Amino acid sequence: MRIAVYGAGSVGGYFGGRLSQAGEDVVFIARGEHLNAMLTKGLRVDSINGDFAVQPIQATDDPSNIGKVDVILVGVKAWQVPEAAEAMWPMLGPETFILPMQNGLEAPAQLSETLGEQHVLGGLCGLFCYVKEPGHIVHAGIDPFVKFGELDNHRSQRIEQLLDCFKRAGVKAEIPPDIQIAMWMKFLFITVWSGMGAVTRAPIGVWRSLPETRRMAELSLQEIIAVAAARHISLPEEALQTAMNMYDDQIPESTASLQRDVMAGRPSELDAQIGAVVRFGQEADLTTPQHAVIYHSLLPMELRARGQLQFGE
Numbered sequence: 001m002r003i004a005v006y007g008a009g010s011v012g013g014y015f016g017g018r019l020s021q022a023g024e025d026v027v028f029i030a031r032g033e034h035l036n037a038m039l040t041k042g043l044r045v046d047s048i049n050g051d052f053a054v055q056p057i058q059a060t061d062d063p064s065n066i067g068k069v070d071v072i073l074v075g076v077k078a079w080q081v082p083e084a085a086e087a088m089w090p091m092l093g094p095e096t097f098i099l100p101m102q103n104g105l106e107a108p109a110q111l112s113e114t115l116g117e118q119h120v121l122g123g124l125c126g127l128f129c130y131v132k133e134p135g136h137i138v139h140a141g142i143d144p145f146v147k148f149g150e151l152d153n154h155r156s157q158r159i160e161q162l163l164d165c166f167k168r169a170g171v172k173a174e175i176p177p178d179i180q181i182a183m184w185m186k187f188l189f190i191t192v193w194s195g196m197g198a199v200t201r202a203p204i205g206v207w208r209s210l211p212e213t214r215r216m217a218e219l220s221l222q223e224i225i226a227v228a229a230a231r232h233i234s235l236p237e238e239a240l241q242t243a244m245n246m247y248d249d250q251i252p253e254s255t256a257s258l259q260r261d262v263m264a265g266r267p268s269e270l271d272a273q274i275g276a277v278v279r280f281g282q283e284a285d286l287t288t289p290q291h292a293v294i295y296h297s298l299l300p301m302e303l304r305a306r307g308q309l310q311f312g313e
Contacts, residue, residue: 001070001165004029004091006084008038008059010129010257011101012075013137014144015171017045020054022169027058027066035061037135046132047139049170068093071162074111078104078272085114092119097158099123099148103190103257104272105183108151121159122179123148124186128254141251145172147186149179184224184233189243190256191273192220195294197259198268205252208244218244220290224277230284262301270295270302 001024005016008030020026030038042055060066069091076084081102088098092115099121100107111120128141146166150156159175166173176182196207196217207213221240228235236242261268274295281288303309 001025001161002068003027003165004063004066004069004072005075006063006072006088007075007077007080008034008043009075010131010137011125011127012073013043013131014045014047014127014129014139015101015125015146015166016073016075017043017052017054017137018144018169018171019165020057021052022165024165024169025058027060027069029061029063029066030059031061033134034131035059037133041135044136045139046137048141049139049143063087064090066091069096071158072096072098074098074100074102074107076102077267078102078107078269079267081107081110082114085111088115095158097121099162101125101146102272103187103194103269104276105187106272106276117151120151121148122151122183124183126186128250130257130260141254143172145174147174147176147179147182149175149182151179153178153180180233181235184228184235185239185242187273187276188221188224188228188235188239189246191224191277191291192217192243193247194256194258194269195220195274195291195298197256198262198270199294199297201259201263203252204247204250204254204256208247216290217247220294223281223286223288223290226286227277227280227284227288230286231280261305262298265301265305267305268298268302270298274298 003026005012006029008028016026038057038059042053042057044053098119100123108120108122125146126142127144129139132138163173200207221243258268274291277288277291278295
């Protein structure tokens with residue numbers, strides 16, 4: 001398959017790199033120093049599952065130079081999806097389909113609004129990785145996985161083909177029975193981790209161990225489960241315990257990407273994760289006090305990172 005990776009940061013770089021390494025025709029859309037480093041030295045990935053490099057590499061900052069592709073993997077941050085969708089038009093053919101891989105729940109709707117629902121899948125992924133320096137990605141934890149499916153959950157030929165591509169690349173891939181429930185389970189897990197890490201500024205090994213912050217995490221999980229039910233998403237009865245078990249399985253030093261962005265003073269996915277819980281709760285007349293406190297506590301730093309507010313350290 002001809003695959004475009006829109007956003008070649010940690011997530012797009014890792015999964016696109018694995019697909020390219022396996023022989024798929026992959027082109028990366030990147031920018032700035034990261035793009036220059038990839039074009040000059042290739043893409044280097046240090047991984048707990050085995051280091052690898054992609055060189056030479058197909059990469060550009062202009063989607064109009066690529067032509068039509070079979071599939072677009074969207075690896076940008078959640079708040080960048082609407083702008084990215086507008087830029088994808090030159091790569092979109094009648095049969096092109098799009099797999100969003102970011103945190104949050106709203107990317108499929110945002111992509112569908114711009115590009116047409118027939119082109120869009122539901123999707124999610126998981127791994128602990130970061131860009132160490134331009135052209136160099138580190139995969140430091142979590143066995144990488146990707147899950148995707150048609151928004152109406154029918155088994156189409158195109159998702160079967162993409163599943164085969166990932167499996168040939170050695171990536172754990174799955175088409176879940178219900179992609180909406182799968183996305184909400186990922187949202188449940190990552191949103192609470194993000195909020196707890198960002199507001200405490202502590203790695204997961206700290207906040208999961210203190211009784212006070214562990215209880216705070218459990219209450220936050222309960223809020224998302226209630227919001228999901230109000231939106232007619234029936235999460236498994238064991239959803240809360242599943243999430244807590246996953247937190248306990250992470251290496252103690254692990255941090256969520258939102259937390260790292262907040263602590264570095266960069267724009268984050270605050271609105272797509274924690275803010276979304278608050279919005280969804282308001283729409284359903286549900287109170288979400290844990291998320292409201294975390295969201296409001298982090299909002300000044302988010303606005304400063306976006307240049308909308310100025311104040312000292």
